[in-house]
Amino acid sequence: MTPALTTAAATAAATPTAADGHGFxxxxxxxxxxxxxGLVTLGAALVTVTTRQLVHAALWLVVxxxxxxxxxxxxxxxxxxxxxxxxxVGSVVVLLLFGLMLTKAPIGRSPDADSGNRWAALTVxxxxxxxxxxVVVDAFRTTxxxxxxxxxxxxxxxxxxxxxxxxxxxxxxxxxLLAALVGAIVLSRKxxxxxxxxAAAAATPETPATSPSPAAPAADGxxxxxxxxx
Amino acid sequence: MHLAYPAVLSALLFCTGLYGVLARRNAxxxxxxxxxxxxxxxxxLVAFDVWLSKAARETLHSGQALxxxxxxxxxxxxxxxxxxxxxxxxxxxxxxxxKLRDTAxxxxxxxxxxxxxxxxxxxxxxxxxxxxxxx
Numbered sequence: 001m002t003p004a005l006t007t008a009a010a011t012a013a014a015t016p017t018a019a020d021g022h023g024f025x026x027x028x029x030x031x032x033x034x035x036x037x038g039l040v041t042l043g044a045a046l047v048t049v050t051t052r053q054l055v056h057a058a059l060w061l062v063v064x065x066x067x068x069x070x071x072x073x074x075x076x077x078x079x080x081x082x083x084x085x086x087x088x089v090g091s092v093v094v095l096l097l098f099g100l101m102l103t104k105a106p107i108g109r110s111p112d113a114d115s116g117n118r119w120a121a122l123t124v125x126x127x128x129x130x131x132x133x134x135v136v137v138d139a140f141r142t143t144x145x146x147x148x149x150x151x152x153x154x155x156x157x158x159x160x161x162x163x164x165x166x167x168x169x170x171x172x173x174x175x176x177l178l179a180a181l182v183g184a185i186v187l188s189r190k191x192x193x194x195x196x197x198x199a200a201a202a203a204t205p206e207t208p209a210t211s212p213s214p215a216a217p218a219a220d221g222x223x224x225x226x227x228x229x230x
Numbered sequence: 231m232h233l234a235y236p237a238v239l240s241a242l243l244f245c246t247g248l249y250g251v252l253a254r255r256n257a258x259x260x261x262x263x264x265x266x267x268x269x270x271x272x273x274x275l276v277a278f279d280v281w282l283s284k285a286a287r288e289t290l291h292s293g294q295a296l297x298x299x300x301x302x303x304x305x306x307x308x309x310x311x312x313x314x315x316x317x318x319x320x321x322x323x324x325x326x327x328x329k330l331r332d333t334a335x336x337x338x339x340x341x342x343x344x345x346x347x348x349x350x351x352x353x354x355x356x357x358x359x360x361x362x363x364x365x
Contacts, residue, residue: 031231038239045243045266049250054259061262064243068269075236077276080297084272087301092265092308099258099312103325114253115328121252129245136237143233145277146284153280153294161291162298169295173302180306187313 030147034074041067052113054105058096065089075145077153236277244270257315257325261308268304272297 044063051057065088072081151157162170243266250263279293319325 028231031235034231034235034239038235042239042242042246045246048266049246049254049259049263054256057259057262061265064266065269068243068273071236071239071273072276075231075276075280077280077294077297080272080276080294080301083298083301087305088265088269092305095308095312096258096262099261099315102316103258103319105256105258110256112255112326113259115255118253121249124252125245125249128248129242132241132245133238136241137234140233140237143281145231145233145236145281147231147280149284152283153276153291158291158294158298161289162295165290166292166295169299173299177302177306180310184309184313187310187317 030074034071037067037070037074041071050114052109052111053107054100054110054113055097055107058093058100061096062089062093065093072153075153076147076151077158078151079153079155079158233277233281236273240270240274240277243267243273255326255328257318257327258312260327261311261315264311265304265308268300272300275300 041064044060044067048057048060048064051060065084069081069084069089072078072084247263247266247268247270250266251260254260254263275293275297279289279291279297282293283289283291315325318330322330324330
């Protein structure tokens with residue numbers, strides 16, 4: 001008990017307002033909300049990786065990602081939360097649904113959604129989960145997040161740190177997005193040029209619409225892919 | 231808030247995604263599981279950034295900046311990944327990653343390689359004709 005108390009005292013010294021009135025697991029209101037949303041998120045994630053209906057997996061992924069956005073809001077990181085809603089729920093899941101549609105995924109239950117090594121995968125995942133949870137709980141047993149005061153992730157704070165300290169990675173990331181856009185277009189157009197005859201390619205001089213949004217590459221790639229698949 | 235809550239949730243989500251990557255057979259389901267793993271890492275980054283931004287005086291908000299970068303890279307990854315999956319589906323007629331074993335080792339040296347490749351070229355030629363007919 002004594003080392004735990006000294007660690008708590010050290011934490012209290014580091015964070016002046018926190019860590020004195022906390023009991024074990026300290027079930028405050030925000031923690032109960034976090035726990036409930038976390039259970040929903042984890043359940044949706046489990047259904048996502050275990051269901052045999054492919055479209056349902058994508059729709060449960062929406063629930064899991066939206067639950068994570070709510071968790072970000074509870075952690076006062078609101079800008080990240082709305083970015084999560086915009087990019088993941090808004091575009092990534094839509095792209096995944098388009099992918100499922102274009103690869104002619106079966107609507108009902110598909111019996112071969114899981115491969116034969118699922119028991120080995122289950123063993124690995126459960127062992128990794130046990131090890132990670134044990135280590136994490138043991139390491140951060142006496143650590144509390146102080147959620148009072150100004151939000152740690154408001155748009156103002158995030159924007160200031162992003163454009164004051166992280167400008168160079170930000171610009172490099174925009175170059176990477178451009179490379180991904182060009183790469184997706186090249187991937188879909190090159191395969192189309194090999195599968196279709198030059199006469200057919202000349203007959204349909206399809207110009208892919210270049211959209212400035214970051215989620216554009218596969219949205220540009222998919223119509224050409226659909227043309228080629230038929 | 232106790233730091234163990236987001237840390238444990240992130241660990242469990244990561245292991246769920248790990249199971250999905252290892253156990254799924256459809257390539258798009260594997261991509262979904264990869265997204266779950268990336269999101270678990272994002273939750274960890276945000277939680278530790280909120281903790282450290284209150285515990286320390288000077289902070290760069292590196293956790294939230296890295297979370298934004300991870301989200302962007304995940305969007306690029308899903309775009310490229312889906313383009314690759316669709317290209318594979320167009321050439322092979324399947325997105326089943328258990329059947330894409332062309333570079334697998336330890337198989338019969340003269341077994342499926344020769345006739346399979348000629349078969350595949352015949353198949354793509356047939357698809358080409360079909361595409362011409364429909365176009």
